[in-house]
Amino acid sequence: MFFKDAEELKKVLGGFFEKAAADKEFAKKFAKSKILIRFNYSEPEFSITLDMTDGENIVITYNDKEKKPEVDMDMKADTAHKFWLGKLNLTMAITRKLMVVRGPVPRVLAFIPVLKPTYQMYKDYLKEIGREDLIEAE
Amino acid sequence: MFGYKGKILYVDLSSKKVDFREIPESFYREYLGGSGVAAKIFLDHYREGLEAFSEDNPIIIMTGPMAGTPTPSVSRFTISSLSPLTGIWGESNCGGFFAAKLKFAGLDGIVITGKSERPVYLFVSSNSAEIRDASKLWGLDTYESENILRAENGKDSEVITIGPAGENLVPFASVVNRKGHLAGRTGMGAVFGNKLLKAVVAKGSESVEILRKDEYSSYLKEILKNYKENPTMAALKDAGSNSSYDLSLQTGDLPMRNWSIGDWPEGELLGAAYYKEKILAGVETCYACPVACKRVVEVKDGPYKTEKGPGPEFETVAEFGAMLQIPDLEFIAHVNSIANKMGFDTITAGSTIAFLMDMYENGVINKDFLLGVDLRFGNKEAVLEVVKNVAYKKGIGELVSLGSKGIAEKVGEKANDFVTTIKGLEAPMHDPRGNFALALGYGLAVRGACHVSSLVFPVSSGFMYFPEIPELTDFGDPLSEDLKPQLVVKAENFGMFFNHSAIWCIFGGATLNATQAVKLFNLVTGFDYSLEDVMKRGERIWYIKRGIGNLFGVEAKDDRLPKKLKTPLPDGPTQGFAPDDEKLLKEYYELRQIDPQTGKPTKEVLKSLGLWELMKLLYK
Numbered sequence: 001m002f003f004k005d006a007e008e009l010k011k012v013l014g015g016f017f018e019k020a021a022a023d024k025e026f027a028k029k030f031a032k033s034k035i036l037i038r039f040n041y042s043e044p045e046f047s048i049t050l051d052m053t054d055g056e057n058i059v060i061t062y063n064d065k066e067k068k069p070e071v072d073m074d075m076k077a078d079t080a081h082k083f084w085l086g087k088l089n090l091t092m093a094i095t096r097k098l099m100v101v102r103g104p105v106p107r108v109l110a111f112i113p114v115l116k117p118t119y120q121m122y123k124d125y126l127k128e129i130g131r132e133d134l135i136e137a138e
Numbered sequence: 139m140f141g142y143k144g145k146i147l148y149v150d151l152s153s154k155k156v157d158f159r160e161i162p163e164s165f166y167r168e169y170l171g172g173s174g175v176a177a178k179i180f181l182d183h184y185r186e187g188l189e190a191f192s193e194d195n196p197i198i199i200m201t202g203p204m205a206g207t208p209t210p211s212v213s214r215f216t217i218s219s220l221s222p223l224t225g226i227w228g229e230s231n232c233g234g235f236f237a238a239k240l241k242f243a244g245l246d247g248i249v250i251t252g253k254s255e256r257p258v259y260l261f262v263s264s265n266s267a268e269i270r271d272a273s274k275l276w277g278l279d280t281y282e283s284e285n286i287l288r289a290e291n292g293k294d295s296e297v298i299t300i301g302p303a304g305e306n307l308v309p310f311a312s313v314v315n316r317k318g319h320l321a322g323r324t325g326m327g328a329v330f331g332n333k334l335l336k337a338v339v340a341k342g343s344e345s346v347e348i349l350r351k352d353e354y355s356s357y358l359k360e361i362l363k364n365y366k367e368n369p370t371m372a373a374l375k376d377a378g379s380n381s382s383y384d385l386s387l388q389t390g391d392l393p394m395r396n397w398s399i400g401d402w403p404e405g406e407l408l409g410a411a412y413y414k415e416k417i418l419a420g421v422e423t424c425y426a427c428p429v430a431c432k433r434v435v436e437v438k439d440g441p442y443k444t445e446k447g448p449g450p451e452f453e454t455v456a457e458f459g460a461m462l463q464i465p466d467l468e469f470i471a472h473v474n475s476i477a478n479k480m481g482f483d484t485i486t487a488g489s490t491i492a493f494l495m496d497m498y499e500n501g502v503i504n505k506d507f508l509l510g511v512d513l514r515f516g517n518k519e520a521v522l523e524v525v526k527n528v529a530y531k532k533g534i535g536e537l538v539s540l541g542s543k544g545i546a547e548k549v550g551e552k553a554n555d556f557v558t559t560i561k562g563l564e565a566p567m568h569d570p571r572g573n574f575a576l577a578l579g580y581g582l583a584v585r586g587a588c589h590v591s592s593l594v595f596p597v598s599s600g601f602m603y604f605p606e607i608p609e610l611t612d613f614g615d616p617l618s619e620d621l622k623p624q625l626v627v628k629a630e631n632f633g634m635f636f637n638h639s640a641i642w643c644i645f646g647g648a649t650l651n652a653t654q655a656v657k658l659f660n661l662v663t664g665f666d667y668s669l670e671d672v673m674k675r676g677e678r679i680w681y682i683k684r685g686i687g688n689l690f691g692v693e694a695k696d697d698r699l700p701k702k703l704k705t706p707l708p709d710g711p712t713q714g715f716a717p718d719d720e721k722l723l724k725e726y727y728e729l730r731q732i733d734p735q736t737g738k739p740t741k742e743v744l745k746s747l748g749l750w751e752l753m754k755l756l757y758k
Binding site for chain 2: 116
């Protein structure tokens with residue numbers, strides 16, 4: 001496991017989403033989808049909700065039981081980490097149920113064209129927070 | 139007999155004789171259906187010196203046992219023959235509605251030999267067949283031909299027809315059903331054209347018998363539930379085969395600029411969202427398929443105005459977009475419409491144009507060679523001039539109609555740095571530099587470079603999953619040679635059953651695992667085969683096809699990737715990577731017991747599989 005507990009996961013993945021959300025230009029591209037999506041992680045248990053329903057901003061909440069997501073994505077935290085590093089075959093992960101999409105799949109696929117810069121952003125963020133160890137982790 | 143109709147129609151266009159032959163169940167138990175059956179029939183027709191345009195080169199149209207049943211994504215047919223493009227075994231399979239109708243006409247398949255003296259079409263219905271005059275159809279495009287034949291024979295008839303490309307013997311001419319379902323590759327349309335056979339029309343209403351009807355019906359409900367829940371099916375339903383474009387672009391799967399670059403920012407303009415926004419006008423499906431991945435498009439005005447009709451698939455978008463560096467979906471829709479009407483393969487056409495562009499921009503050929511056309515990457519008008527003329531072999535169209543292999547022979551040795559064929563067939567739009575399994579998948583594909591000649595591509599790229607077959611489950615890092623030969627052998631053996639003999643669509647079939655596929659096959663046919671039984675028969679079929687290749691000159695040297703496909707890219711997601719095909723082949727040949735010099739299966743392996751007849755031909 002790359003993340004020993006939910007706190008570490010929040011710091012790394014949550015922190016990354018917050019950094020991305022703070023970049024208004026980037027957030028606008030992502031939020032164009034107007035989607036409310038929740039990532040449900042296991043090992044460790046944790047969830048991150050991205051609310052982009054205003055079409056402009058990414059509003060992030062953690063372990064949020066109030067908001068009703070249009071799409072839920074369930075995966076291990078390690079799977080998510082590999083995905084943002086660009087080391088995961090997304091098609092294979094979905095086919096083999098390493099990532100389970102609950103809700104309309106095409107809404108998730110619509111993100112693919114804007115994902116390209118995020119892999120480098122994630123690596124840069126890991127360096128920024130002193131977690132280079134996670135970049136090469138297998 | 140269940141599933142099968144137990145009958146194949148033999149037609150000799152020279153003598154105008156038709157003969158309905160009863161086929162015993164024991165034959166189908168060994169060769170299963172589709173191109174498995176076709177390979178055996180072809181081998182029976184083999185003679186030394188046979189050429190694609192010989193009168194006795196058979197056209198073998200075959201369905202699978204489940205065509206015409208409600209089983210999703212499997213009512214398909216294959217057309218097999220000696221290919222005029224490659225000179226070796228050619229085959230192409232196709233969805234649409236023709237396969238089901240052929241079964242309803244009481245036939246599993248049709249074998250056509252001989253050559254007519256004048257243009258004809260073949261009409262088949264329950265236990266009858268007629269060779270009819272097609273003089274008035276000759277010269278018409280596939281849309282016109284389809285319209286007239288359905289008007290004449292009733293809307294409940296199904297038509298496969300060639301267009302001007304087939305008539306004019308363009309070696310990559312295709313055969314078309316309902317304007318947008320193509321048996322596209324290896325030039326089967328030209329074999330039709332050479333025999334002066336414009337079309338085949340099927341009509342009938344005989345049902346296809348299913349052995350265990352009740353169990354089948356309840357199992358089918360379960361399977362259809364899978365279709366509703368499967369994310370790949372959702373993606374295909376939403377955006378067709380081009381739903382994979384954006385990922386393909388991002389992961390280094392998509393070849394660009396004749397396989398020369400790894401990054402192309404304008405490429406984003408060809409993705410799924412743009413397809414919907416710019417050209418989408420509706421959706422279509424194939425017989426009994428709940429996925430409905432076929433797109434209908436329209437360009438209402440502008441220079442590339444295109445009437446509402448079948449839209450470009452991923453391969454066409456990739457070829458005329460990324461390969462030719464044209465980020466314009468309206469243009470691609472227009473080109474696709476011309477190719478469908480003329481009846482030719484957009485993969486070979488696009489790759490051949492890209493090959494010429496690359497040689498032109500690198501000074502290997504000049505404008506005179508291109509008959510004055512400035513065929514540079516991105517030049518839409520030049521591409522359009524080719525596309526409009528290729529079927530008629532006029533001007534630069536005549537040059538392109540040779541295909542890459544034919545042009546490379548004209549250019550000489552310098553072309554080897556730019557050509558992208560294996561065994562004469564242009565590689566499709568998936569790059570082995572990001573998926574080393576594909577190096578073998580392409581190299582060993584029996585019809586030449588192909589991503590659907592086995593299950594190597596669908597499995598290694600991740601959209602198919604067969605957890606019952608260990609080699610197709612754990613095959614390591616995509617950028618390593620390890621475990622890939624084992625993957626390829628099993629993907630070929632299972633593929634010969636799955637998408638070649640049963641003829642499951644690689645899109646719609648992607649929702650099934652191996653157990654489900656074999657169970658559906660058994661419930662329909664009553665064969666009660668295990669997965670192992672099916673794999674064994676798939677293995678035999680693969681060796682027959684490989685052996686046919688050897689009979690027409692395929693050697694081990696022909697299993698290598700062309701230089702372009704194994705030269706590391708200077709940029710992009712797979713920058714610096716390339717498969718070592720020598721390493722892959724060494725292990726593969728050992729597993730397959732193929733002689734690493736001659737490329738022939740050894741006598742021992744042929745004996746062990748009971749392929750005596752093939753052994754005698756290969757080792758006489």
